[in-house]
Amino acid sequence: MKNDPLYPTQDIIEAAHDRIKPYIHRTPILTSQTLDEISGAEIYFKCENFQKIGAFKARGGVNAVLSLASGEQERGIATHSSGNHAQAIAYAASVVGAKAYIVMPDNSPQVKVDAVRGYGAEVTFCKNTPEERQRIVDEVVARTGAVFVHPFNDYRVIAGQATATRELIEDSGVVFDTIMAPVGGGGLLSGTSLAAHYYSPLTKVIAGEPEGAADAVLSFKTGKIEKAPYVETIADGLLTYLGDKTLDIILRHVSDILTVSDNEIIAAMRLIWERMKIIVEPSCAVPLAALLKNKERFAGQKVGMILTGGNVDLGKLPF
Amino acid sequence: MKNDPLYPTQDIIEAAHDRIKPYIHRTPILTSQTLDEISGAEIYFKCENFQKIGAFKARGGVNAVLSLASGEQERGIATHSSGNHAQAIAYAASVVGAKAYIVMPDNSPQVKVDAVRGYGAEVTFCKNTPEERQRIVDEVVARTGAVFVHPFNDYRVIAGQATATRELIEDSGVVFDTIMAPVGGGGLLSGTSLAAHYYSPLTKVIAGEPEGAADAVLSFKTGKIEKAPYVETIADGLLTYLGDKTLDIILRHVSDILTVSDNEIIAAMRLIWERMKIIVEPSCAVPLAALLKNKERFAGQKVGMILTGGNVDLGKLPF
Numbered sequence: 001m002k003n004d005p006l007y008p009t010q011d012i013i014e015a016a017h018d019r020i021k022p023y024i025h026r027t028p029i030l031t032s033q034t035l036d037e038i039s040g041a042e043i044y045f046k047c048e049n050f051q052k053i054g055a056f057k058a059r060g061g062v063n064a065v066l067s068l069a070s071g072e073q074e075r076g077i078a079t080h081s082s083g084n085h086a087q088a089i090a091y092a093a094s095v096v097g098a099k100a101y102i103v104m105p106d107n108s109p110q111v112k113v114d115a116v117r118g119y120g121a122e123v124t125f126c127k128n129t130p131e132e133r134q135r136i137v138d139e140v141v142a143r144t145g146a147v148f149v150h151p152f153n154d155y156r157v158i159a160g161q162a163t164a165t166r167e168l169i170e171d172s173g174v175v176f177d178t179i180m181a182p183v184g185g186g187g188l189l190s191g192t193s194l195a196a197h198y199y200s201p202l203t204k205v206i207a208g209e210p211e212g213a214a215d216a217v218l219s220f221k222t223g224k225i226e227k228a229p230y231v232e233t234i235a236d237g238l239l240t241y242l243g244d245k246t247l248d249i250i251l252r253h254v255s256d257i258l259t260v261s262d263n264e265i266i267a268a269m270r271l272i273w274e275r276m277k278i279i280v281e282p283s284c285a286v287p288l289a290a291l292l293k294n295k296e297r298f299a300g301q302k303v304g305m306i307l308t309g310g311n312v313d314l315g316k317l318p319f
Numbered sequence: 320m321k322n323d324p325l326y327p328t329q330d331i332i333e334a335a336h337d338r339i340k341p342y343i344h345r346t347p348i349l350t351s352q353t354l355d356e357i358s359g360a361e362i363y364f365k366c367e368n369f370q371k372i373g374a375f376k377a378r379g380g381v382n383a384v385l386s387l388a389s390g391e392q393e394r395g396i397a398t399h400s401s402g403n404h405a406q407a408i409a410y411a412a413s414v415v416g417a418k419a420y421i422v423m424p425d426n427s428p429q430v431k432v433d434a435v436r437g438y439g440a441e442v443t444f445c446k447n448t449p450e451e452r453q454r455i456v457d458e459v460v461a462r463t464g465a466v467f468v469h470p471f472n473d474y475r476v477i478a479g480q481a482t483a484t485r486e487l488i489e490d491s492g493v494v495f496d497t498i499m500a501p502v503g504g505g506g507l508l509s510g511t512s513l514a515a516h517y518y519s520p521l522t523k524v525i526a527g528e529p530e531g532a533a534d535a536v537l538s539f540k541t542g543k544i545e546k547a548p549y550v551e552t553i554a555d556g557l558l559t560y561l562g563d564k565t566l567d568i569i570l571r572h573v574s575d576i577l578t579v580s581d582n583e584i585i586a587a588m589r590l591i592w593e594r595m596k597i598i599v600e601p602s603c604a605v606p607l608a609a610l611l612k613n614k615e616r617f618a619g620q621k622v623g624m625i626l627t628g629g630n631v632d633l634g635k636l637p638f
Contacts, residue, residue: 028347049596111593270633274430277368277598277629310596314589319633 001248006155008162008191010198016159017166020062023095024052027164029172034275039291041298044176045307046168049280053087053115055309056164057151060187061088063160064149065096073098076146080104080126080133082236083112084309085151090119101146103137109236109313130240152187153243162191168304169199176203177301180287182308183207183216183257184238186246192306193253203304204255208290210234210265215241217257220250234262234318237283237309258290265289266318272307279310282318320567325474327481327510329517335478336485339381342414343371346483348491353594358610360617363495364626365487368599372406372434374628375483376470379506380407382479383468384415392417395465399423399445399452401555402431403628404470409438420465422456428555428632449559471506472562481510487623488518495522496620499606501627502526502535502576503557505565511625512572522623523574527609529553529584534560536576539569553581553637556602556628577609584608585637591626598629601637 001007008016027047036042048056065077076099079089086102093100100121104113105128116123126136141148150157165179179196183189193205209216212233218226219242227241242250260268262282269285271292272278284307291298291305320326327335346366355361367375384396395418398408405421412419419440423432424447435442445455460467469476484498498515502508512524528535531552537545538561546560561569579587588604590611591597603626610617610624 054596273598273633277373279592279596279598314592314636314638317633317636 004155008155008159008194013159013162013166013195013198016063017163019066020059020160020163023062024058025050026167027051029168030276030278032276035271038271039298040295041291041301041303043303043305044168044172044174045276045305046164047278047307048164049278049284049307049310053084053091054311055084055088056161056188056306057084057088057309058091059163060157060160061085061092061149062095064154064156065089065092065098067156068147072147076101076144077149078103078137078140078144078146079149079151080137081151082128082239083108084237084311086116087112087119089149090116090121093121094119099146101140101144103133103140105133109311109316111313112311115311150243152185153245155245157187158191158194158245158249160191161188162195164306165192165195165304166199168306169195172304174302174304176200176304178204178206178298179304180206180208180291181306182235182238182283182286183209184213184283185240186216186242186250188306188308189254190246190249194249197253205253206255207257208286209257209259210238210286211259211261213239214259216250217259219247220254220257223251235265235283235286237281238286258294260286260289260293264293268292270319279312280307281309281312284308284310323474327474327478327513332478332481332485332514332517335382336482338385339378339479339482342381343377344369345486346370348487349595349597351595354590357590358617359614360610360620360622362622362624363487363491363493364595364624365483366597366626367483368597368603368626368629372403372410373630374403374407375480375507375625376403376407376628377410378482379476379479380404380411380468381414383473383475384408384411384417386475387466391466395420395463396468397422397456397459397463397465398468398470399456400470401447401558402427403556403630405435406431406438408468409435409440412440413438418465420459420463422452422459424452428630428635430632431630434630469562471504472564474564476506477510477513477564477568479510480507481514483625484511484514484623485518487625488514491623493621493623495519495623497523497525497617498623499525499527499610500625501554501557501602501605502528503532503602504559505535505561505569507625507627508573509565509568513568516572524572525574526576527605528576528578529557529605530578530580532558533578535569536578538566539573539576542570554584554602554605556600557605577613579605579608579612583612587611589638598631599626600628600631603627603629
């Protein structure tokens with residue numbers, strides 16, 4: 001927790017940014033007159049769908065792997081992920097020439113599995129529950145001796161994800177009323193809220209979460225790690241519940257968590273595709289869906305929004 | 320022809336650029352390490368899919384309408400178009416507060432019809448042949464007194480389209496070996512070749528054309544306006560044949576025209592979607608398809624490529 005030497009201070013986030021810079025894209029910030037008209041807000045989209053591996057998770061993955069001691073890197077890196085963190089670790093391992101062992105749910109989009117293998121990583125499939133993912137990755141670690149990097153409940157990962165918001169604030173030059181991000185396990189959201197706290201302390205951070213994976217909104221109320229009442233959503237990157245490290249930061253630095261239905265997510269995703277001509281995955285559209293559902297709350301505000309990723313299976317679109 | 324006072328000289332293209340600047344986006348130039356690896360070339364994509372109305376045609380349309388005398392603007396503007404020029408004229412008319420009358424083929428994508436009506440234009444449908452389009456637009460002009468702006472065989476339109484390549488050359492700072500664009504009626508291709516001629520005289524301009532609308536490649540050989548042997552392609556923006564003005568410029572300034580099949584177009588379109596995370600329409604992927612079909616010819620070259628538009632019907636994707 002906060003007295004942990006790895007807890008992401010502003011200096012630690014700065015160091016993470018310097019460390020990962022050569023291996024990530026400084027992604028553009030896009031605006032859309034049409035979406036501003038539709039929303040009534042002034043939205044600045046930080047386009048992490050254009051990031052290496054097609055998602056912000058390259059930041060956390062690269063920071064975690066580059067932070068390992070060289071002896072640890074030689075043992076290889078293991079993780080579990082529904083897709084983007086898998087690619088991030090596979091990519092980061094390839095950067096340092098290490099072996100990556102990735103446990104993926106057996107319903108992962110084929111395009112994500114192909115991409116992970118494209119970086120030379122070894123894929124092991126598991127059933128798509130948090131418990132099964134952890135059980136199988138424990139087996140992989142026991143078998144290979146690899147170092148486990150958790151997809152979100154890891155301060156090195158959180159510090160890496162924080163760099164997206166650091167860039168959004170610096171590159172836009174805007175003092176945001178609100179910065180929005182989706183929440184799954186909370187790696188991005190906790191990093192976003194820490195970066196806002198350090199670099200733009202008057203900015204509120206508000207998350208969007210699918211109704212079909214509504215654990216974080218519960219945890220936010222009770223202060224404990226909760227599970228979702230039910231798990232069924234198109235936002236396949238947001239299925240997991242929080243960890244102790246992400247919950248701790250979220251409780252301290254996040255203002256609110258708003259839930260949206262799958263239909264609202266699909267409508268927001270389609271708006272981004274049609275109006276901005278860019279490809280985003282369903283999880284990525286959750287904050288815009290939350291804003292559009294609560295227009296009066298954001299009316300006239302300057303809103304920063306992290307577009308998290310663009311890895312969709314074009315053969316399985318929801319429209 | 321070249322002695323016509325409207326023929327796009329470098330000064331006329333400069334003036335067009337100054338005229339339209341307030342009403343168009345200065346679109347970004349994107350690169351993709353993955354596509355460079357796949358192609359063996361170094362490709363700079365000028366992203367006119369992010370342009371106003373989602374396509375480069377905003378440039379020509381706005382230039383034509385702003386070039387009209389104010390008395391002419393009051394009569395309204397009429398045109399025919401399979402989609403993007405329709406939106407361009409509708410948008411341009413709305414900029415000057417004029418009425419737009421648009422003749423569209425009855426198989427136009429719904430998203431394009433909706434967008435045209437969104438700018439307040441009046442839509443009349445026709446059968447999808449060049450002859451029928453012209454016949455119906457003649458009727459509209461006779462009925463309304465509107466000024467007809469041809470979608471491509473018009474020097475004001477050609478000068479407007481030329482500004483995309485002017486920006487590509489200036490903003491990239493690259494001396495291109497080749498600049499590529501698709502060819503339908505030749506408005507973009509003739510403008511592209513003029514801009515390359517003036518701003519980067521050592522750069523070759525090479526077009527891509529669908530096999531299922533292969534008229535320009537024939538015209539390029541015979542020096543006359545030819546019709547395609549057959550017309551059937553997914554690249555619905557490229558169905559028409561050249562005009563006398565576009566043919567004249569193309570014969571003087573274009574180096575070659577390469578044809579590609581619909582399967583090659585779809586594969587190139589999918590590559591752009593998956594690897595660059597941006598939305599392009601089938602016509603837009605034709606030059607990349609042509610490059611990938613002729614890799615040895617472009618090996619190691621610096622290639623500028625106009626990504627023409629992103630207006631696809633998400634309900635009718637080819638993959």
